Amino acid sequence: MFHRLRQICLVAQDLDPVVAELCDVFDVAVCHRDPEVGMFGLHNALMPLGHGFLEVVAPLAPGRAAAAERHLARRGGDGGYMVITDTDDLARWEPHLAATGVRIAAPLEMGAYRGLQLHPRDTGGALLEINTTRGNTSPDGSAIDDPYGPAGPGWQAHIRTGTVTGITGVRLQAADPEGLGRRWAEILRRDLRPDSDGPHSDGWALDLDNNARIRFEPDRDGRGEGLGGVDLAVADTDGLRRRAAARFLPVADDHVVIGGMRFHIGG
Template identity: 50%
Template sequence: MLRMRQICLVAASLEPAIEELCGVLGIEVCHRDPAVARYGLENALMPVGNQLLEVVAPTQAGTAAGRYLDRRGGDGGYMVILQTDDLAAARARIDGFGIRIVSEPNHGDYVGMQLHPRDTGGAILSIDWNDGDQSGLDGPWGPAGPDWQRARRTERVRAMTAAELQSDDPAKLAERWSEILDRPLAKDALGRPSIALDDAVLRFVPAKDGRGEGLGGLDLAVTDKAAVLDAAMGLGCPIEGDQVTLCGTRFRLI
């Protein structure tokens, strides 16, 4: 199993980002993790169907998140967090490639490894494992708190179906991620490099927005596209066709 279980965005200020995302997508905060304060951060997590959308924001100077905001010119995508059912195999593969691990959260029933973005390219890639019954898609997920399911709201959006990573050399970046994840590289209907996960797709595109390499966008399966677009218009969010920009991230509504 390899699922796109969580996506993390970074914002200069947390509450406005949460208000925008919840106001437009019709989602709700399920958990705020006080443990991220040790990294000079605050956060909030919101279910999107059975996946989680997180926003982090720096609370002090000199954080990695703050440097990332400066480097990419503002709010945007930060981390791609995948769930595996075989962390030992993933760890052996990562070690074999000589990829550095920048953080290894370990809470007993939840263990992860965040890979150094200079070794992976694209964004911070985290491969994590969670104990408990994962036979259903709404199994336990440590970062989201003990009862994240209570906050699911699917009246407007029901799943994150793709993450879009942008680069000056998307083909090279795609090859690297394919190697790291041990997943075959393919092309989508438009000829763009892509990697299929069990519940979503990683797509690799040219960087054209002047912000350089990074996590640029997400595809959302929507229940009520009109409601999302109306809410985005009401808040003055940029809209281009079926695409809405929230927290510096392109959200494509499908």
């Protein structure tokens, strides 16, 4: 049995400009656009980053996607939206979620894929989803025939690893990062610990099965509680920085900002 970080979702006011920036700066390609998200008033694009996925969603039209539009308003624009984890045994999670007082905001099922989107008022921090795809058995998702329903068929053909080789973690920010971390640790059945490997001494972290880390940090940018950062494994930092600068995107010592998200790329 495994439980791993599998996908990160951003929400944007306009889909195509953010997707174009991500594809150019990270040298990745769209593998799937899912018509099923239209039921939520959204359209989307998914890009594989190694064997993880980065998704962007945006409202199809004003007033069509109430939850996403509320999120955009609350956090002052484009930014992080969802943390999506993947398991080979989803059934064991439902009684545990009920016991911890977490409601299912949206049960999802399509073919071999089944997912549980959890109510953000019960989790805090961000929308959290736990899902499974039948036949998905490799803990790190690296098997060449490893299926993943949300990414569509044949997503492996779109993998490019010349610049970004994978997603290694996410960063949730809050006024009380320890409290948020303890809530997520309870929900995800993981141990919370001080984040001694992080850039600051006031953070907390928990680890998932594919060497991915969920960090909990203070709100440093004034945007309030939410998903503020993604940690990436990068093979070509110089090229990534150069392409970001050419698009006049914010570039700092350890991160670039695209779609309102800090992508931490190290030195």
